[in-house]
Amino acid sequence: MTKCHCRNPLKPYPATIVKIIDETPDVKTFQMVFDDPAVMESFRQKPGQVAQLSVFGVGEATISITSSPTRKGILEFSVKKVGMLTSALHRLEPGSKVGIRGPYGNHFPYEVMKGKDLLFIGGGIGLAPLRALIDFVLAEENRGDYGKIDIIYGARSMDDLCFKYDILDRWPQMPGTTVYTTIDRAEPGWEGHVGFVPAYLEEINPSPENKYAITCGPPIMIKFVLQALEKMGFSDDQVITTLELKMKCGIGKCGRCNIGSKYVCLDGPVFYLSQLKQLPPEF
Amino acid sequence: MKAYTITRDNLGAWLDALARDYTLIAPVREEETVSLFKPVRGFAEINLGYTNSTVSPKGWLFPQTEEMFFFSTGGGQITLADAQTPGPAVLFGLRPCDIKGILALDPVFNGAYQDCYYQKRRQDTILVGLSCTRVERHCFCTSMGGGPTDGGGADLLLTEMDDGYGIEVLTPRGEELVNRYQQYFDADRENRVIPAREELGKKLAGQFTRNVDTTGVKEFLDQHFELPYWGELARRCLGCGICTYICPTCHCFDIFDQSPDGELGVRSRCWDSCMFSHFTRMAGGHNPRPTQKERVRNRFLHKLKYHRDRYNLDGCVGCGRCVTRCPVNIDIRQIIADLQEVARHD
Numbered sequence: 001m002t003k004c005h006c007r008n009p010l011k012p013y014p015a016t017i018v019k020i021i022d023e024t025p026d027v028k029t030f031q032m033v034f035d036d037p038a039v040m041e042s043f044r045q046k047p048g049q050v051a052q053l054s055v056f057g058v059g060e061a062t063i064s065i066t067s068s069p070t071r072k073g074i075l076e077f078s079v080k081k082v083g084m085l086t087s088a089l090h091r092l093e094p095g096s097k098v099g100i101r102g103p104y105g106n107h108f109p110y111e112v113m114k115g116k117d118l119l120f121i122g123g124g125i126g127l128a129p130l131r132a133l134i135d136f137v138l139a140e141e142n143r144g145d146y147g148k149i150d151i152i153y154g155a156r157s158m159d160d161l162c163f164k165y166d167i168l169d170r171w172p173q174m175p176g177t178t179v180y181t182t183i184d185r186a187e188p189g190w191e192g193h194v195g196f197v198p199a200y201l202e203e204i205n206p207s208p209e210n211k212y213a214i215t216c217g218p219p220i221m222i223k224f225v226l227q228a229l230e231k232m233g234f235s236d237d238q239v240i241t242t243l244e245l246k247m248k249c250g251i252g253k254c255g256r257c258n259i260g261s262k263y264v265c266l267d268g269p270v271f272y273l274s275q276l277k278q279l280p281p282e283f
Numbered sequence: 284m285k286a287y288t289i290t291r292d293n294l295g296a297w298l299d300a301l302a303r304d305y306t307l308i309a310p311v312r313e314e315e316t317v318s319l320f321k322p323v324r325g326f327a328e329i330n331l332g333y334t335n336s337t338v339s340p341k342g343w344l345f346p347q348t349e350e351m352f353f354f355s356t357g358g359g360q361i362t363l364a365d366a367q368t369p370g371p372a373v374l375f376g377l378r379p380c381d382i383k384g385i386l387a388l389d390p391v392f393n394g395a396y397q398d399c400y401y402q403k404r405r406q407d408t409i410l411v412g413l414s415c416t417r418v419e420r421h422c423f424c425t426s427m428g429g430g431p432t433d434g435g436g437a438d439l440l441l442t443e444m445d446d447g448y449g450i451e452v453l454t455p456r457g458e459e460l461v462n463r464y465q466q467y468f469d470a471d472r473e474n475r476v477i478p479a480r481e482e483l484g485k486k487l488a489g490q491f492t493r494n495v496d497t498t499g500v501k502e503f504l505d506q507h508f509e510l511p512y513w514g515e516l517a518r519r520c521l522g523c524g525i526c527t528y529i530c531p532t533c534h535c536f537d538i539f540d541q542s543p544d545g546e547l548g549v550r551s552r553c554w555d556s557c558m559f560s561h562f563t564r565m566a567g568g569h570n571p572r573p574t575q576k577e578r579v580r581n582r583f584l585h586k587l588k589y590h591r592d593r594y595n596l597d598g599c600v601g602c603g604r605c606v607t608r609c610p611v612n613i614d615i616r617q618i619i620a621d622l623q624e625v626a627r628h629d
C-alpha cells in the first residue's frame with residue numbers, strides 16, 4: 001500500500017462569491033474567489049474542466065468552469081437552476097461562502113488545435129464550457145496560435161441567451177472572429193437570425209478544411225449538430241463535444257458516471273466524436 | 284515465509300489480547316441466518332465457524348455510511364473539520380474470497396486521486412485470513428481464479444488443523460504482529476502448516492457444486508453490448524439492489540449533507556447501487572439507463588468487463604453472496620454460462 005500524502009480530494013476549499021451576473025431568468029454566472037490566496041494561486045484549470053461546487057448543508061454539483069485560465073485570480077461558473085443545489089446557489093448573494101473542489105476531468109485539446117480554425121457551436125447553457133476555450137484562444141497571448149474563430153450560438157428566446165455581453169458586444173469585435181446568433185422563434189426587438197442551431201449551421205455551411213468543430217448544448221441539439229457536421233464533411237476526429245452524466249465524486253471512485261469502461265469524470269467530459277462512437281450508447 | 288501453530292486455547296487468549304490492543308473486527312453471528320463482521324470485545328463474541336458472512340467485510344474499510352467532514356458556516360466563515368478515523372485495527376477471519384475482494388477495491392480507491400478515507404483505514408488495518416473448511420452451495424471462487432485456502436493479500440493466514448490452527452506469515456506486517464504476541468505461538472518445527480493447508484485445499488476443491496468457465500466471456504462482451512439476453516434477465520430483476528450491497532467488490536457511493544440547524548453539519552457518503560433507477564437520473568429527468576435492462580447489463584458488465592478494462596482485475600471474486608441472496612435467483616454463474624452459450628451461437 002502506498003501511503004496517502006495527498007490533500008483529501010473530496011474536501012472542498014472555502015470560497016466566496018464576489019459577484020453574480022443574471023444571464024437569463026434561470027441562469028446566473030457566479031464569480032468566485034478562494035478564501036486562501038495560496039489555493040487561488042495553485043488552482044490551475046484547463047479549458048473544458050469542471051469543478052464540484054458545494055453549498056454546505058445542501059450538497060454538491062458538477063459545474064463547468066466557464067472562465068478562461070488566462071483570467072487570473074477569479075473563477076466563473078454559470079449555473080442553470082434545475083434542482084436542489086443549483087436552486088440553493090441561486091439564492092445566495094455576493095459575499096456568501098461556498099466550497100469548490102477540482103479541477104476535474106480532461107480538457108479541450110487546445111494543444112492539438114494549434115494552427116487550426118475553430119468552429120464553436122453552442123446551445124443555451126451549453127456555451128458555458130465552450131466559453132472557457134473561446135476566451136482562452138482569444139486571449140492576447142494565445143490568439144496567434146489559432147486561425148479563424150466562428151461562433152454559432154442559439155437559445156430558445158432572446159431572454160435565454162447567456163453571456164450577451166460576450167456574444168453581442170465583446171467577441172464580434174475581436175479580430176478574426178465571427179459570431180452568429182440565433183433564437184428559436186421571432187420576437188419583437190430581435191433583428192438577428194431565427195431558427196434552431198443545427199439549421200443555422202447548415203445555412204452557414206462552414207467548410208471543414210483545417211478546422212475543428214466544438215459543440216455543447218442540450219442532447220437533442222448535439223445530436224442534430226453532429227449529423228449536420230457529418231453531412232458537411234467533417235471527419236469524426238475534427239468534431240469535439242462534451243458529455244454530461246450524473247456525477248458525485250468527480251474522481252473515479254463513486255462509480256456513477258461510467259459509460260462502458262470510461263468515466264466521464266476522469267476520461268471526459270471532452271470527447272472526440274470518433275471516441276464517442278466507440279462508447280456504448282448510454283448517455 | 285515463516286509459519287507457526289497455535290492451540291485453540293491460545294487462539295482465544297490471543298484474540299482477547301488483540302481486542303485489548305486494537306480495534307478487532309471479526310465475524311459474529313447476529314441471528315440464525317445472518318453473520319457480519321463487526322468490532323468485538325473478545326474471543327467469546329467471535330464465530331469462526333461461518334462460511335461466508337451475509338454482508339461482505341468491505342464495510343470496515345469502506346463503511347456503509349461514513350462521515351467525511353464536519354462544516355460550520357457560522358459568522359460568515361466556513362470551517363471544515365475532519366471526521367475521526369479509527370486507529371489501528373485487525374480485520375480477523377477473512378475468507379480468501381473476501382481478501383480478494385479487498386484487492387479488487389484497492390485500485391479504485393488508489394490512483395491519481397487517492398481516497399484518503401479508504402487509504403487511512405487500509406493502512407491502519409492488519410488483515411488476518413482464515414482458510415475455508417467448507418464449501419457452500421453457491422461458492423465458486425475457484426472459477427474466478429481464487430481458492431478456499433488461497434490467502435494471498437492477507438498479512439497472516441490461519442488454517443484450522445486437528446490440534447489448533449496453523450498460521451502462515453505472508454507480509455512483514457504480519458510478521459510484526461506475530462512477534463508482538465510471540466507467547467501464544469509455537470514455531471512450526473515439523474513444517475506441518477503448509478502441507479496441512481494444501482491438503483485441505485485439495486479436499487475442498489472437489490466440493491464445489493458448480494464450476495464456471497469464464498474463458499472468452501470478456502472478449503465476447505467487448506464485441507457485444509446489445510444482447511436480447513439482458514432484457515430477459517431484467518424481466519426478473521426487482522431492482523432491489525441487495526446484490527450490490529453485499530458484494531465485496533461493489534464500491535459505488537452517494538454523497539450527502541446533513542445540517543439540522545443550517546450552520547453546523549456533516550458531509551457523509553453511503554453505499555449506493557447501480558441497480559436503482561435514480562442512480563443515473565439527471566436533473567431535468569434524462570436517464571441514460573432508463574430501464575432495468577440497462578442497469579442489469581451495467582452491473583454484470585462491470586463485474587465481467589469494465590473492472591478488468593480499468594484495473595486488469597475481475598470485478599467478481601466468486602463469493603456467491605449475490606447468488607444466495609437475490610430474491611429472484613439471478614445467478615452470476617448461470618449468466619457466465621449463458622453468455623458462453625450465446626457466444627457459441629454467435
Ligand SMILES: Cc1cc2nc3c(=O)[nH]c(=O)nc-3n(C[C@H](O)[C@H](O)[C@H](O)COP(=O)(O)OP(=O)(O)OC[C@H]3O[C@@H](n4cnc5c(N)ncnc54)[C@H](O)[C@@H]3O)c2cc1C
Nearest residue numbers: 061062063064079080083084085086245246247269565566
Ligand atoms: C461535466 C458536467 C458539466 C456541467 N456543467 C454545468 C454548467 O456549466 N452549468 C450548469 O448549470 N450545469 C452544469 N452541469 C449540470 C449540473 O451538474 C446539474 O444540473 C446539477 O448537478 C443539478 O444539481 P441539483 O442539485 O440542482 O439538481 P437535483 O436534481 O436536485 O440533483 C440531485 C443530484 O443529482 C446530481 N445531478 C443531477 N443532474 C445532474 C447532471 N445533469 N449532471 C451531473 N449531476 C447531476 C447532482 O449531483 C445532485 O447531487 C454539468 C454537468 C456535468 C456532468
Ligand code: SF4
Nearest residue numbers: 530599600602603605
Ligand atoms: S458479483 Fe456476486 S459472487 Fe461475485 S463477488 Fe460480488 S457478490 Fe460475490
Ligand code: SF4
Nearest residue numbers: 520521523524526609
Ligand atoms: S439482488 Fe437480484 S433482484 Fe435484486 S437487484 Fe440484484 S439481481 Fe436484481
Ligand code: FES
Nearest residue numbers: 248250254255265
Ligand atoms: S463522478 Fe464518481 S466516478 Fe465519476
